[in-house]
Amino acid sequence: MQQFTTIISTAVPLPIEDVDTDQIIPARFLKATTREGFGENLFRDWRYHADDTPKADFVLNNPIYTGQILVAGRNFGCGSSREHAAWAIQDYGFQVVVSSFFADIFRGNALNNGLLPVQVSDAFLHDIFSAMEANPQTKIEINLENQSITLIKTGHTETFDIDPYKKVCLINGYDDIDYLLSIKDKIVAFEKTIDNRQ
Amino acid sequence: MSTKKTLFDKIWDAHVVTTIEGGQDVLYIDRHFIHEVTSPQAFDGLAKRGIGVFRPGKTIATADHNVPTQHQDQPIQEPLSRFQVQKLVENCAQFGVELYGLGHPYQGIVHVIGPELGITQPGMTIVCGDSHTSTHGAFGAIAFGIGTSQVEQVLATQCLLQKRPKRMRITVDGTLQKGVLSKDIILYIIAQLTAAGGTGYFVEYAGSAIRSLSMEARMTICNMSIEMGARGGLIAPDEVTFSYVKGRKFAPQGAAWDKALAYWQTLHSDPDAVFDKEYHFKAEDIEPMVTYGTNPGMGIKVSQTIPEAAAENAQSFGNSLKYMDLQSGESLLGKPIQHVFIGSCTNSRIEDLRLVAEYVKGKKKAPHVQVMVVPGSQQVAAQAKAEGIDQILMEAGFDFREPGCSACLGMNEDKIPAGAYCVSTSNRNFEGRQGPGARTILASPLTAAAAAIAGKIMDVRKVLN
Numbered sequence A: 001m002q003q004f005t006t007i008i009s010t011a012v013p014l015p016i017e018d019v020d021t022d023q024i025i026p027a028r029f030l031k032a033t034t035r036e037g038f039g040e041n042l043f044r045d046w047r048y049h050a051d052d053t054p055k056a057d058f059v060l061n062n063p064i065y066t067g068q069i070l071v072a073g074r075n076f077g078c079g080s081s082r083e084h085a086a087w088a089i090q091d092y093g094f095q096v097v098v099s100s101f102f103a104d105i106f107r108g109n110a111l112n113n114g115l116l117p118v119q120v121s122d123a124f125l126h127d128i129f130s131a132m133e134a135n136p137q138t139k140i141e142i143n144l145e146n147q148s149i150t151l152i153k154t155g156h157t158e159t160f161d162i163d164p165y166k167k168v169c170l171i172n173g174y175d176d177i178d179y180l181l182s183i184k185d186k187i188v189a190f191e192k193t194i195d196n197r198q
Numbered sequence B: 001m002s003t004k005k006t007l008f009d010k011i012w013d014a015h016v017v018t019t020i021e022g023g024q025d026v027l028y029i030d031r032h033f034i035h036e037v038t039s040p041q042a043f044d045g046l047a048k049r050g051i052g053v054f055r056p057g058k059t060i061a062t063a064d065h066n067v068p069t070q071h072q073d074q075p076i077q078e079p080l081s082r083f084q085v086q087k088l089v090e091n092c093a094q095f096g097v098e099l100y101g102l103g104h105p106y107q108g109i110v111h112v113i114g115p116e117l118g119i120t121q122p123g124m125t126i127v128c129g130d131s132h133t134s135t136h137g138a139f140g141a142i143a144f145g146i147g148t149s150q151v152e153q154v155l156a157t158q159c160l161l162q163k164r165p166k167r168m169r170i171t172v173d174g175t176l177q178k179g180v181l182s183k184d185i186i187l188y189i190i191a192q193l194t195a196a197g198g199t200g201y202f203v204e205y206a207g208s209a210i211r212s213l214s215m216e217a218r219m220t221i222c223n224m225s226i227e228m229g230a231r232g233g234l235i236a237p238d239e240v241t242f243s244y245v246k247g248r249k250f251a252p253q254g255a256a257w258d259k260a261l262a263y264w265q266t267l268h269s270d271p272d273a274v275f276d277k278e279y280h281f282k283a284e285d286i287e288p289m290v291t292y293g294t295n296p297g298m299g300i301k302v303s304q305t306i307p308e309a310a311a312e313n314a315q316s317f318g319n320s321l322k323y324m325d326l327q328s329g330e331s332l333l334g335k336p337i338q339h340v341f342i343g344s345c346t347n348s349r350i351e352d353l354r355l356v357a358e359y360v361k362g363k364k365k366a367p368h369v370q371v372m373v374v375p376g377s378q379q380v381a382a383q384a385k386a387e388g389i390d391q392i393l394m395e396a397g398f399d400f401r402e403p404g405c406s407a408c409l410g411m412n413e414d415k416i417p418a419g420a421y422c423v424s425t426s427n428r429n430f431e432g433r434q435g436p437g438a439r440t441i442l443a444s445p446l447t448a449a450a451a452a453i454a455g456k457i458m459d460v461r462k463v464l465n
Helices: A084-092 A106-113 A122-134 A163-171 A177-183 A184-194 B007-012 B040-049 B079-095 B110-116 B131-139 B148-157 B184-191 B217-229 B239-245 B255-266 B309-325 B350-360 B377-385 B389-395 B444-454
Strands: A006-009 A010-015 A070-071 A096-101 A117-119 A139-142 A149-152 A157-159 B016-019 B025-028 B031-034 B061-063 B096-102 B126-127 B142-145 B159-162 B166-173 B201-206 B232-234 B277-282 B289-291 B300-301 B339-343 B370-373 B421-424 B438-443
Touching: A010 A122, A010 B166, A070 A122, A070 A139, A096 A122, A106 A117, A122 A149, A149 B126, A157 B377, A177 A184, A177 B148, A177 B159, A177 B217, A184 B016, A184 B025, A184 B239, B007 B201, B016 B277, B031 B110, B031 B148, B040 B079, B040 B148, B040 B377, B061 B110, B079 B096, B079 B309, B110 B126, B110 B131, B110 B217, B110 B377, B126 B131, B131 B142, B131 B217, B131 B239, B142 B232, B148 B159, B166 B184, B184 B217, B184 B277, B184 B289, B184 B300, B184 B444, B217 B232, B217 B239, B217 B350, B239 B255, B339 B350, B339 B444, B350 B377, B350 B389, B350 B444
Parallel strands: A010 A070, A070 A096, A096 A117, B031 B061, B031 B126, B061 B096, B126 B142, B166 B201, B166 B277, B201 B232, B339 B370, B339 B421, B421 B438
Antiparallel strands: A006 A139, A139 A149, A149 A157, B016 B025, B025 B159, B289 B300, B289 B438
16 A cells, blocks of 8 residues: 655635535446556446547546545445545545545545545635636645645645544554454454354 | 453354453354365465364254356356355365255355344354455344464364454334335445444444344345445344244254253343444434445435535545546435446345345336346245246346346456446445446435336335235
8 A cells, every 4th residue: 555644735615515426426336356546436326428439528627637646525436335435546646535525435435545635624625616617727735644635825724633543544554454464363352252142 | 341241252252262462352252154265375375284174963054146147057158256166165175064956956145044044143253255244243142354374273173263343233213114124124224334334343232123123124224334434234033033034944943952042042242331432313314325436435415416525535536426427416316327236245135035026016117127036045046936027127137137136246247338237236336346447326125226217216115005
């Protein structure tokens, strides 16, 4: 997993609520057996017509908006547990998703891949959308160490929560699996205590 | 403290291997189900690390999402689906995991086969790379969906790092109206709490209306816990649970049964246990439910009209109704529909098929409607055939297919065409879920059967004998 520190970037606005993982990556594109290449079909049915031509009114097809940060409406990533949603967002080139609320499984999947979910207040989210509408070149700084998100031009800032363990993992590029493998002895000892139960 | 535990905490505490700095628990997983879509990258990860499956006997595999529901005796036509299913076969052989694949008499939707084989038992922790793993909570188990990185963790260590969620209890007391099913209960609850109302919580369903339900009806409720954002939902095991599990293929036998039963009987929330959030609903208030929008929280009683948008989400609400080609103030009663799908991990069990067959017997589907009935497993299909249900459905003009996830998720060949309305017993009405442009109306198996016959949405209470 890649190490994560600080990002300063323009962003892509998606002011839609309850964006579900079927929109992020429709099921018919989940047939690959590797983790790569899902970015091609990110938001497939919002992004392309049935004949594969781009839909001009979808933000990913609007060259004015680019960057490593996706800013979306509340309850982002609800629905299916497909980790492919996090892979697709990352494969497309985003490193951060900002929203005022994330679905649980998506949040976990994102963190397990070094994609940072930044949860802000509804008011701050509103301000980001307004700033981006007024100026598509609006730059946002995400500082994981300080757990802060800042609109560079105005200095408007807010802190965000992250599990302390996951923060360390992201900064150092560790996986949960590395940790779990390191405590195998404890797991084996635990198993001996549960034989009685099942 | 230890005398006032919720059911959830009793099971969780019994599975904590250790707690790490920052508060996450290392949770031991008793049973792990895998399928072809979310497992290949996890096996790949093991191979790259040069490690095997730690406890292969605790993982069970089946093929369900990608499988065709016709001609399962022949090779899968679609090359990518065929490759993915084949990859599962190879991975299971290489890593020593039991596979109930295509052609096996136990094959079926992962959340249907676990319970019917007696693999799912009270008090267990159960995970699967599928959000509807919450289904297994109906047995008084902690069951939840995970991502592929976590599938790899469980394969490698039989454990997961998890933060303990908050606890919610939803109590439904009273007696259900005739024609109101457990699917209506859960659609009603989600409509009240919204699609995000359960996020961060694990839900216990309680109350006399829940107690009165069969195991299969309870599974339908727990299945859709994720549709309000809750990681899972569970119901305290009782005599209904125990008699369902007893005698099944992988259920404990003899002395082991007695011992297990004694433990299972302790699995209930203590009377003074405290929940972070509580909701109470009256069963009498629940009507047959239908959804009108593009998330499962957008549901109404069939007698109601589509509400107006709330100010704070007017744009998303508007997009949703535009996609569905519906209007605020409109009633769905009498709305013509073109497709009916009866199946999915929510409603594809034998009781669902019996209810549908009982209603449909001697009737014919509306000529303009296409009806697909997809049993949840080979065992359900065999039972339906033994009872003559397949004949009844075929005589009504329904298409009785072979087991799989089918048109629930538009991944295999079964899709609903763009612009068409489909009354579906599945769990998600997201845009394009059943195929690009498809318009899904979630409902109970009875409401779906009535729509198939009438060709439009009906209030089943008015058409039941």
